[in-house]
Amino acid sequence: DVQLVESGGGLVQPGGSLRLSCAVSGFTFNDHFMDWVRQAPGKGLEWVGRTKNKASNYITEYAASVRGRFTISRDDSNDSLHLQMNSLKTEDTAVYYCVQYYYGAPYWGQGTLVTVSS
Amino acid sequence: DIQMTQSPSTLSASVGDGVTITCRASQSIDWLAWYQQKPGKAPKVLIYKASTLESGVPSRFSGSGSGTEFTLTISSLQPDDFATYYCHQYNSYMYSFGQGTKLEIK
Numbered sequence: 001d002v003q004l005v006e007s008g009g010g011l012v013q014p015g016g017s018l019r020l021s022c023a024v025s026g027f028t029f030n031d032h033f034m035d036w037v038r039q040a041p042g043k044g045l046e047w048v049g050r051t052k053n054k055a056s057n058y059i060t061e062y063a064a065s066v067r068g069r070f071t072i073s074r075d076d077s078n079d080s081l082h083l084q085m086n087s088l089k090t091e092d093t094a095v096y097y098c099v100q101y102y103y104g105a106p107y108w109g110q111g112t113l114v115t116v117s118s
Numbered sequence: 119d120i121q122m123t124q125s126p127s128t129l130s131a132s133v134g135d136g137v138t139i140t141c142r143a144s145q146s147i148d149w150l151a152w153y154q155q156k157p158g159k160a161p162k163v164l165i166y167k168a169s170t171l172e173s174g175v176p177s178r179f180s181g182s183g184s185g186t187e188f189t190l191t192i193s194s195l196q197p198d199d200f201a202t203y204y205c206h207q208y209n210s211y212m213y214s215f216g217q218g219t220k221l222e223i224k
Binding site for chain 2: 063
């Protein structure tokens with residue numbers, strides 16, 4: 001079974017940094033693109049960004065709202081995905097999910113909460 | 119960027135009713151999913167590739183449509199179905215979501 005487990009969330013002050021991780025199992029991680037999606041409290045879902053696979057030169061793509069502040073990386077040797085978040089703003093407060101589209105079907109982790117507050 | 123317009127934003131219905139939620143894409147897409155979400159939980163996949171029922175999802179849920187118009191239909195509402203529903207296009211580049219439909223008990 002495909003499984004994704006996020007970790008690393010917590011409370012951080014505005015302007016601070018946080019690194020999220022997503023551990024995956026149940027599929028050949030290094031073959032696939034991986035995405036991050038977030039959901040602010042009481043709000044809808046927002047695509048954050050993506051890392052492509054080695055065959056696509058690990059190209060990363062980002063939503064305009066996080067471009068230049070967030071960096072997505074992957075460790076194919078450990079089947080893990082990361083989201084480095086810098087210069088955090090209060091509006092980045094959200095549950096962050098990693099998502100994998102395995103043969104056309106989306107798989108989501110359970111999410112990790114990031115709270116940006118002083 | 120592909121914009122997803124979902125309607126209605128709120129839907130009131132009774133147990134046993136049939137309901138339909140619509141999602142319109144700003145350009146033609148092939149890859150569309152529908153999710154159910156309850157408070158404090160991750161979105162649950164109901165339908166993917168517009169009309170493929172996710173394993174384990176009851177058959178009262180169905181998805182249809184193509185191009186720019188898609189629908190999620192629940193044929194006979196059960197108490198567990200009252201939740202928020204989202205459409206999601208994963209066709210190209212910057213994936214996007216509908217604004218959500220909150221399905222409430224009438």
